[in-house]
Amino acid sequence: MSSKVVTIGLGYIGLPTSALIANNKISVHGVDISQHVVDTINSGKIHIVEPDLDIAVAKAVKEGFLKADIQPIVADTYLIVVPTPFKGNHEPDISYVQAATEAIVPLLKEGDLYIIESTSPVGTTEKMQNFIFSKRPELKGHIFLAYCPERVLPGNVMYELVHNDRVIGGVDEASTAKALAFYGQFVKGELHATNARTAEMCKLTENASRDSQIAFANELSLICDKAGINVWELIQLANKHPRVNILQPGCGVGGHCIAVDPYFLTADFPMESRMIAQARETNNYKSFWCADKIREARKDFKLKNNREPTIALMGLAFKPNIDDLRESPAKYIVQRVLQDANDEEYFIAEPNIKEHNIFKLTDYQEAVEKADIVAFLVAHDEFKCLVINNSKIVLDFCGIKK
Ligand SMILES: NC(=O)C1=CN([C@@H]2O[C@H](COP(=O)(O)OP(=O)(O)OC[C@H]3O[C@@H](n4cnc5c(N)ncnc54)[C@H](O)[C@@H]3O)[C@@H](O)[C@H]2O)C=CC1
Numbered sequence: 258m259s260s261k262v263v264t265i266g267l268g269y270i271g272l273p274t275s276a277l278i279a280n281n282k283i284s285v286h287g288v289d290i291s292q293h294v295v296d297t298i299n300s301g302k303i304h305i306v307e308p309d310l311d312i313a314v315a316k317a318v319k320e321g322f323l324k325a326d327i328q329p330i331v332a333d334t335y336l337i338v339v340p341t342p343f344k345g346n347h348e349p350d351i352s353y354v355q356a357a358t359e360a361i362v363p364l365l366k367e368g369d370l371y372i373i374e375s376t377s378p379v380g381t382t383e384k385m386q387n388f389i390f391s392k393r394p395e396l397k398g399h400i401f402l403a404y405c406p407e408r409v410l411p412g413n414v415m416y417e418l419v420h421n422d423r424v425i426g427g428v429d430e431a432s433t434a435k436a437l438a439f440y441g442q443f444v445k446g447e448l449h450a451t452n453a454r455t456a457e458m459c460k461l462t463e464n465a466s467r468d469s470q471i472a473f474a475n476e477l478s479l480i481c482d483k484a485g486i487n488v489w490e491l492i493q494l495a496n497k498h499p500r501v502n503i504l505q506p507g508c509g510v511g512g513h514c515i516a517v518d519p520y521f522l523t524a525d526f527p528m529e530s531r532m533i534a535q536a537r538e539t540n541n542y543k544s545f546w547c548a549d550k551i552r553e554a555r556k557d558f559k560l561k562n563n564r565e566p567t568i569a570l571m572g573l574a575f576k577p578n579i580d581d582l583r584e585s586p587a588k589y590i591v592q593r594v595l596q597d598a599n600d601e602e603y604f605i606a607e608p609n610i611k612e613h614n615i616f617k618l619t620d621y622q623e624a625v626e627k628a629d630i631v632a633f634l635v636a637h638d639e640f641k642c643l644v645i646n647n648s649k650i651v652l653d654f655c656g657i658k659k
């Protein structure tokens with residue numbers, strides 16, 4: 258049983274995890290390189306948006322079980338929850354995991370448990386094991402190392418952290434057993450034991466699988482557009498088959514997970530992961546295609562009406578009903594269509610954010626009223642209730658009217 262946990266990285270995953278552990282009356286020392294993050298948490302507040310997280314953090318800090326700091330301290334369990342982005346060439350960047358590990362190497366002692374939760378390329382846990390033992394050879398055989406990926410869905414993190422099943426893979430059986438006992442203290446979902454490489458691969462598989470399934474839906478949308486078939490109706494009908502379950506097409510795939518993690522496979526296994534790579538390309542191409550459709554609609558309108566149209570671009574977030582713009586296909590489309598246009602021809606609407614440092618935002622109802630062409634990029638709930646005058650041209654890339 259853990260008496261002291263150090264979590265490294267207090268973001269969307271590290272902070273909720275720290276609060277959950279602390280609220281199970283286990284002392285947590287949360288570490289982040291951002292002084293703002295540390296100060297905010299120590300004042301009992303939060304720096305990210307996630308339902309019920311504020312209550313969990315306030316309680317944990319007030320009761321003295323959660324403290325944030327810039328530096329780690331001696332503990333018996335260390336959790337690595339730092340970002341794992343990709344570099345410009347789509348190669349995984351594990352430098353944050355490396356830096357976080359470096360920071361705790363001097364603190365490690367016999368019997369300690371080291372766990373990586375960050376989404377990582379296959380072999381990362383073994384790489385960190387080798388790194389730790391290169392610095393501290395006397396720890397060989399005396400500490401436990403494991404990988405346990407996080408699967409929570411933003412917006413429902415506090416529930417899923419407790420109730421989701423977890424896949425836990427140690428570098429050896431003793432490490433797996435030790436990590437299972439750790440998570441058993443606060444997870445109610447089932448805990449599945451495996452080895453570290455399989456656990457790493459499992460996380461990448463889950464997100465690559467979803468990416469490929471969305472690519473299939475996006476490919477269908479391209480075929481249907483050419484064939485003059487309503488893709489939303491088609492998918493609804495196909496899904497009436499007992500063994501078919503097609504996902505929804507959209508304007509591309511965004512967020513910092515599904516649009517990123519499959520590259521961790523294509524970078525390391527380029528010859529073996531051609532379908533996964535193709536799915537990434539299909540989903541990226543879909544955003545490009547949507548931008549071109551908007552440009553075409555603009556040209557057609559100009560030819561028919563002898564004037565430039567006004568265009569409403571509806572949504573900037575990477576998926577419905579959130580304010581997160583990371584890797585957002587809608588944002589990419591807006592940037593692309595604005596390249597060859599005058600700002601005054603466009604109204605950009607994103608009901609989940611108040612202002613943006615690059616785009617001038619317009620109220621979504623006003624945008625629709627003023628526009629000749631309305632392009633729906635994100636299926637936000639607000640947009641579904643809009644009544645649109647028949648005189649307007651509607652480009653529905655996300656199934657608003659399905
Ligand atoms: N956000 C999500 O929905 C999910 C994320 N993941 C994975 O979890 C990992 C963490 O992601 P998020 O929490 O979303 O990232 P985030 O960007 O919200 O938070 C990471 C935090 O780590 C801090 N940090 C960076 N380097 C550090 C260091 N050397 N020492 C201490 N702190 C450091 C940053 O200042 C930041 O506050 C990533 O690998 C991500 O792919 C997995 C499942 C879901």
Ligand SMILES: CC(=O)N[C@@H]1[C@@H](OP(=O)(O)OP(=O)(O)OC[C@H]2O[C@@H](n3ccc(=O)[nH]c3=O)[C@H](O)[C@@H]2O)O[C@H](C(=O)O)[C@@H](O)[C@@H]1O
Binds near residue numbers: 409464511515
């Ligand atoms: C396999 C899986 O469902 N992974 C989840 C995913 O969270 P995320 O919010 O990124 O996933 P998402 O809701 O599928 O959205 C990703 C992107 O895909 C698009 N999307 C999604 C479903 C669909 O039918 N069509 C579609 O176009 C969304 O609009 C968005 O742009 O990635 C998370 C992560 O790994 O960080 C993971 O924890 C979550 O459980």
